[in-house]
Amino acid sequence: MDGSGGVDGLTHCRWQAVRHLVAGSIDPDPRLNIFQGANAAGKTSLLEAIHFLARSRSFITHRTARLIRSGESEALVSGRVQAGGQLHRLGVQHRSGETRVRLNGRDVTALSESAWLLPLQVLNTEAQRLLTDGPATRRAFLNWGVFHVEPAYREEWRRYQRALRQRNVALRAGDRRLAQAWEPEMAAAATAVDARRQRFLQAVLPNALEIARQWLPDATLDWRYRTGWRAGEALDAILAASRDQELAQGFSLHGPHRAEFRVTADGVEATSYLSRGQQKLLVAAIKVALADHWTAQATQRPLLLVDDLPAELDRSHRADLVRRLEAGGAQVFLTAIEGDLLPVGGHARWFHVEQGRVEATGG
Incomplete structure (x- = not known):
């Protein structure tokens, strides 16, 4: 570098x-x-x-x-x-x-x-919050992680957020036609965002868990990712099918704004299985693996x-x-x-x- x-x-x-x-x-x-x-x-x-x-x-x-x-x-x-x-x-x-x-x-x-x-990443006495806090914390980790290696990601995520906001405005106003009009843009941007997120996680988390296994040899570690909509189905079809429900609630229920990834230990949530100290070691492994990924892919030293x-x-x-x-x-x-x-x-x-x-x- x-x-x-x-x-x-x-x-x-x-x-x-x-x-x-x-x-x-x-x-x-x-x-x-x-x-x-x-x-x-x-x-x-x-x-x-x-x-x-x-x-x-x-x-x-x-x-x-x-x-x-x-x-x-x-x-x-x-x-x-x-x-x-x-x-x-x-x-x-x-x-x-x-x-x-x-x-x-x-x-x-x-x-x-x-x-x-x-x-930049922080490792401190509250490091385990990456695991214990809500999905928004892990989505922020995802967004920063991808941002530093995928130059196009920022614009794709902004494009998705804009379409999501406009569709939510239409849903709250009860405007079915306007909500439907924003769905193709929302679905197209969501597909691009999700592809980059999945590529990032596939590059970082297997390496992170390999590091963590050296520190936590008694735990069988794995991870899973949810896109924010039903697996195997196109988002535009899901948005169309859920439009009546979302008009009643006033906001979009599906999309990458609801994405989530979790780490498991012996088949259950890591937060339920690992001690506080073990959780910190797991998060340390994730952030070390992230820094290694940034180092390998980006032009800036993390x-x-x-x-x-x-x-x-x-x-x-x-x-x-x-x-x-x-x-x-x-x-x-x-x-x-x-x-x-x-x-x-x-x-x-x-x-x-x-x-x-x-x-x-x-x-």
Whole structure:
């Protein structure tokens, strides 16, 4: 993934008035970065700043204003990103309830215009929520996963959502003819979206479960995917057959907006069979496999933000996970209270975090 202008990834990150952090900056290693410090030192805030740069929002709260350091009026994160042999300058600001993104000196109006630069996943103490939360969480995982390797996916998904919204408006208004008029567009876009989602899952989940089986050898792991409509039937025919029911309810009951994938263990839902710690290992395997897929398919180096997860694992699983992170192609940002909990085998850049200050200590 080396471009002619240097190693791909986040090469510089600067922040101001972000959560518990004192204004500062880092020049990350392209592979592994470790942030060590006591609880409440600001380690998670640093990962939150990187996430804000990549996705224009926090992974901790839906209220972006909470990202702003107490007593300040705005939060600002900027960075330099090497991608495809070019250096890009990215900045994200939140002020007065609004988030502004600038890429290479111009304002960005859609998140997709900047988010492609930094494919990103988070592994933290709530990682198991990918399994335990509702289908919307897994659909979001699907959408981001496909977005970073299938350039046409964004427009196909937008096309489907537009047709879905228009048909739902017609259904709520009781307008049968208008609802029917949107069905061919909705079905065509749905078919394209579903094909890309299935291709993505077939590429990622078998590899993820192979990794997970090494950590969970006593469980027989498998996965299944539901498209959001009856298998083996064309969506346009289903929409036509269900039109009366949907007119009565006022919204569309079938389509990829209702898609779902689940992982099973010994034939039952993984959430029912696996312990909380085992669920986290399974999700770690899924996200490592996703990062590997992004690395193999995309032109941008993916980022993995790993927040204190190793501290929850036993020594053997901790060592296995760190080895996987080191061997993968992602740029990893990993926090820990104690550095000796991390059996790092190769090169890493180490940082010390204390009272919101981040300082490089070696590497």
